[in-house]
Amino acid sequence: MTLLDFLPSLHRAATPRIDPAIWPSTTTVDELGRLCIGDVPLTDIADEFRTPAYVLDETDFRHRIRGYHSALKNVEIMYAAKALLTTDVARWASEEGAGLDVSSSGELAIALAADVDPARIVLHGNAKPTDELHYATSIGVGRIVVDSCMEIAYLACEVRKPQRVLIRVTPDIDIHGHAAVTTGVNDQKFGFTLADGHAADAAKRILHQPLLDLVGLHCHIGSQVTDPTLYGESIRRLIAAMADIRARHGVILHELNIGGGHGVPYVSSDPELNLAELGEIIEDSLDWACAAERFPRPRVVVEPGRAISARAGVTLYRVASVKSQPGGRTFVAVDGGMSDNPRVALYDAKYTVALANRHELGPTQIVTVAGRHCESGDEIARDVELPADVHPGDLLAVACTGAYQHSMASNYNMVTRPPIIAVRHGRTRELVRRETTADLLARDLGASRIAVGGHH
Numbered sequence: 119m120t121l122l123d124f125l126p127s128l129h130r131a132a133t134p135r136i137d138p139a140i141w142p143s144t145t146t147v148d149e150l151g152r153l154c155i156g157d158v159p160l161t162d163i164a165d166e167f168r169t170p171a172y173v174l175d176e177t178d179f180r181h182r183i184r185g186y187h188s189a190l191k192n193v194e195i196m197y198a199a200k201a202l203l204t205t206d207v208a209r210w211a212s213e214e215g216a217g218l219d220v221s222s223s224g225e226l227a228i229a230l231a232a233d234v235d236p237a238r239i240v241l242h243g244n245a246k247p248t249d250e251l252h253y254a255t256s257i258g259v260g261r262i263v264v265d266s267c268m269e270i271a272y273l274a275c276e277v278r279k280p281q282r283v284l285i286r287v288t289p290d291i292d293i294h295g296h297a298a299v300t301t302g303v304n305d306q307k308f309g310f311t312l313a314d315g316h317a318a319d320a321a322k323r324i325l326h327q328p329l330l331d332l333v334g335l336h337c338h339i340g341s342q343v344t345d346p347t348l349y350g351e352s353i354r355r356l357i358a359a360m361a362d363i364r365a366r367h368g369v370i371l372h373e374l375n376i377g378g379g380h381g382v383p384y385v386s387s388d389p390e391l392n393l394a395e396l397g398e399i400i401e402d403s404l405d406w407a408c409a410a411e412r413f414p415r416p417r418v419v420v421e422p423g424r425a426i427s428a429r430a431g432v433t434l435y436r437v438a439s440v441k442s443q444p445g446g447r448t449f450v451a452v453d454g455g456m457s458d459n460p461r462v463a464l465y466d467a468k469y470t471v472a473l474a475n476r477h478e479l480g481p482t483q484i485v486t487v488a489g490r491h492c493e494s495g496d497e498i499a500r501d502v503e504l505p506a507d508v509h510p511g512d513l514l515a516v517a518c519t520g521a522y523q524h525s526m527a528s529n530y531n532m533v534t535r536p537p538i539i540a541v542r543h544g545r546t547r548e549l550v551r552r553e554t555t556a557d558l559l560a561r562d563l564g565a566s567r568i569a570v571g572g573h574h
């Protein structure tokens with residue numbers, strides 16, 4: 119029996135506010151007030167693997183893909199590897215029936231190392247290097263999403279056997295989101311515009327190449343999209359474009375890839391894309407557009423990244439110092455920052471933070487959780503409520519950090535990158551080890567010259 123068993127009201131007060139819309143689906147709080155994910159107390163992970171550390175809930179990740187399969191019945195799911203990729207993550211995705219969207223030779227190599235079927239991989243990129251195209255075609259990648267006329271020319275020289283390709287088009291749809299992730303409008307670097315017949319011209323160039331097999335169109339309108347009707351509009355515009363290509367060139371394209379960008383909540387008041395509504399809108403707009411154009415129903419593909427991996431991830435930090443600036447804010451500084459989470463500096467992203475090692479009893483205060491890097495903009499979260507007695511040594515958990523954190527991490531200030539620790543059914547597994555200073559020195563060739571021959 120603990121004190122909390124005698125005092126249920128104390129238990130309520132002691133339970134951190136864990137919003138299930140934001141934290142991994144297996145998150146619980148044990149009787150000591152410790153946050154647990156996958157039945158593993160986060161304090162155990164911090165003790166064993168040190169901090170900062172990325173924790174990944176395998177159950178949550180798999181559960182998100184299953185959610186896609188049940189909400190989007192006739193739609194193929196390609197997990198967008200740019201959100202988070204390790205060989206284990208690639209394997210989980212393919213075991214759950216998802217293909218993989220990759221955007222570099224590195225992502226492709228990891229997918230292949232995980233034994234993902236190359237036929238179920240789509241390669242993206244607005245400036246794919248020629249050696250990347252060579253690698254992708256030689257291993258038989260399932261689809262290449264063509265992004266420029268130059269790429270069509272490169273591919274035509276490169277391929278030795280038939281290669282399926284899609285054309286990336288911009289449907290001129292504005293998601294009214296952050297400029298860095300608004301990719302569906304005409305004035306940005308990706309794809310061919312539907313306007314002025316650019317996409318139809320790209321189709322003509324591809325159709326002239328006997329080994330390039332044009333199977334469909336692709337678009338990606340942006341990230342953090344929460345209005346499903348924008349995808350319905352994309353479908354209508356792309357089916358019209360397919361009908362135009364049929365009229366001009368006499369070919370029927372069978373594949374319609376509407377990209378990813380499905381929005382997830384980072385803080386409790388954030389909206390999220392409702393998958394059931396998305397499923398209905400995809401069906402309705404396909405019915406409508408195909409009937410209007412008398413066009414056969416294509417195979418529909420989606421490429422969610424964030425919506426699969428973001429909520430599976432939590433980042434652990436140790437509090438290093440607490441400082442109240444006179445007339446200013448209180449800063450709780452931690453042992454990581456913009457090198458493991460660049461999204462705050464890049465997109466002004468908001469995050470949810472909780473104390474992970476003990477009960478949040480007593481009065482609270484509003485603080486800024488700051489990183490350890492040499493910039494005043496190096497913040498993890500502003501205006502978060504933490505106990506007034508938060509102190510060095512406390513463990514903080516930041517929710518919804520499974521997407522675009524590890525994959526965008528850097529070595530700013532020569533800080534080494536954190537490990538990724540997977541949790542499931544009470545067990546931990548280290549997917550990616552912590553980077554070491556020796557790793558940094560190994561890439562610095564001057565350092566090895568000094569070690570061998572001294573200074574020159």
Ligand SMILES: Cc1ncc(COP(=O)(O)O)c(C=O)c1O
Binds near residue numbers: 198219341378421
């Ligand atoms: C072509 C393409 N597909 C899919 C995605 C995944 O986006 P999200 O992780 O927001 O779902 C991106 C993201 O940049 C992308 O560029």
